[in-house]
Amino acid sequence: MGYVTSLFARKMIAAAGDVIDGAALLQGAGIDPDGPWDPKVMIPAATYYDMLERLADQIDVTEMPVRTGASMQLDEYGALGLAFKAAPTLGASYARVERYARLWTSVVQYELRPEPRGTLFILHRPGERRLGMRLSNETTLVSSVSIARQVSPVPVKPLEVLIRHPAPSSVAAHEDWFGCPVRFGMGLDAILYSQETLAQPNILGDAGISRYLASHLDKELSEIADEAPLVKETKDAIAQALSEGAPKMADIARGLGLSARSFHRRLSEHGISFQTLTEETRRELAEGLLRDDGHSLAEIAFLTGFAEQSSFTRAFKRWVGITPASYRKARADG
Template identity: 75%
Template sequence: MSYVTSLFARKMVAAAGDGPDAAALLASVGIDADAPWDPKAMIPAGAYYTMLERLAGEVDATNLPVRVGASMRCDEYGALGLAWKAAPDLRGSLSRVERYARLWTSVVRYELRPDPRGVLYVIHRPGERRLGMRLSNETTLVATVALARQVSPAPVTPVEVKVQHAAPDAVTSHEDWFGCPVRWGAEVDAILFCHEALSQSNILGDEGISRYLLSHLDAELGGLREDVSLVAEARAAIAQTLSEGAPKMARVARQLGLSVRSFHRRLAEHGVSFQTLTEETRRDLAEGLLRDDAHSLAEIAFLTGFSEQSAFTRAFKRWMGVTPASYRKERLKR
């Protein structure tokens, strides 16, 4: 499964204003609205896109990516944000994201690519170009420029911004923010920076702090690889036991050869809880089973650990904003 940091979801919901039910939207991706903000807490990318699509159904989301991206601050990204600030120049900052972005997302890969006019900062995000992904991509592009402007001694204006999907209904706010041409329907999602902008010394660049932060990030990245494997194994164990009802943490921990305490601690280090992992597994399994008509809704409810179809329907509507029957009907039409 692909993950993104919960920070993005919280920012999106906050920027949407008082109209939408913020707590319900955040709960749909497994976030407790009253809990402290933690960029290390991860949420499934697919669920995040679905949340954005629900949000777009309640408010005009045309300019939402610009508002959210512009509000991002280096310090909100933890050690990686500090490493961005401490890099010697903007090229160094972008290189650190290229290397360590896995700490805040498993769905996006970043690349610095030479270009005749400078360097392209390319955002690789595979998958269906659904509305939620499009909004997320636009936000990432805006946020990158926002973070660049926070560390550079002179104003940073890209040479050009490229966006793979078609332009939204209005693009004035995007163009005003970037201050350069925005090419929609391009071959990649990317920002083109000139060499001069990339070579400006960062305001807070510090070689000593950089060495310390990079060693910390290397260790964190190594630990993340181990925990991702654990999460994948835990999801598989949960899926195997769902047909017997809601899985018990003690049983899953035992299957993985861990004590309950160790299992809880290692999941927490990866920013997920057993309850959240169970919800994600149920949701993903339900979505997969609903994409064809091989199983009845009652059978899917049983296979995903619900004792009654009505309980499954309520849970699925909370996750996706629609009933299982409506979701299946829409998918089978495609």
């Protein structure tokens, strides 16, 4: 399962305003509503999509991606935001995103693709086009233009915006904000820019600073790649230990040949906590077992580390929004 920065979740809740219980939605996604807005703190992508869908149950979210994406500021992107600013042209800025987006998300890849009318900045995100993903994709496209407008000395207006999923009830807010046609139901998620727009020099473009920041980002990227096997090994170890109850971090660390302190530090550097990995592993295991009619709910509760079925039911409803029994029935009916 992939991860996204918790900053996206916080921004979406902030854009919704006081009409929803934002603290409860953030807590349901495993985010401390009173904690710092640290972009390096990651949450599972599926958890983010779940949160967006619960938000959609409470308010009209048609214009939420526009409001949220437009609120994104380059200063919130850390070193990647600085590299975007310092790149000599807007096209070079987007090349930074294409290369370094892995620092923000492991579920999206970006591509710059030349085409006869200009260049497409393409968002690749595999998976089911569920509502949460659709809202996330729209927000990402909006934010991609928002940050471009923050570095350009002239107004930035795409030639058109392409979105794979069907259009919402109204696209007026989208087209008004982008300032160009927004075409839904297309074959890809992308922004089409003219070559002239991408060749426009940035306000703070500086080749020397840009090279320095790129080397810093290369180092961060290599550290993420180095830590990926640790995450997988940790989840495997947690899954094996769950039948004996919720595992302790010290026990898992010992099994991986690490001290508890070193284990905690390495996970923290990756932007992931042991608690988050445990919750994610439990959820993934529960969903898999619920798709198999050979296990009762009581057995699944035991296999996922819960002492009582009622505790499992409460946790699963927090993760997914419905009870295990309802989830199993919905899968069977579908």
